[in-house]
Amino acid sequence: MENLVVSKFGGSAVGVDGILIPTIIKRINELKKDSKVITVFSAPLTTYNEKQRSLTDIALEIGRSAEKGENLGTEILRKPYQKISRW
Numbered sequence: 001m002e003n004l005v006v007s008k009f010g011g012s013a014v015g016v017d018g019i020l021i022p023t024i025i026k027r028i029n030e031l032k033k034d035s036k037v038i039t040v041f042s043a044p045l046t047t048y049n050e051k052q053r054s055l056t057d058i059a060l061e062i063g064r065s066a067e068k069g070e071n072l073g074t075e076i077l078r079k080p081y082q083k084i085s086r087w
Contacts, residue, residue, distance in 0.1 A: 003035035010042030011054055018044050018084035046080040055080060 009024050024039075031037045043055035055077060062072045 004038070005031050005035040006038045006040070007031065008040040008042065011045055014041065014044035016045045016047060016052060017080045021084065044080055044084065046076070048076055 007028065013024065014020055028037055028039055043059075045052050046055055046058070047053070048058055058076055062074065062077070065072045
């Protein structure tokens with residue numbers, strides 16, 4: 001039976017707006033030499049209000065604001081994934 005490796009990458013491993021994805025792909029390719037690999041990506045970091053933040057934290061903040069009737073919009077959540085899709 002082949003080895004099975006489940007690897008999860010998110011946040012600082014993915015980098016701001018996915019900048020470290022090429023490094024992750026190299027790592028996955030190394031793992032694939034000896035194992036079957038399942039890879040999971042979670043929310044990357046992005047720059048929000050001049051600080052590096054997790055998209056998960058930003059999404060939660062947007063949700064809390066929506067509960068109060070405030071509309072922050074979702075553009076900040078789309079932008080990093082649009083950048084990542086160019087990789």
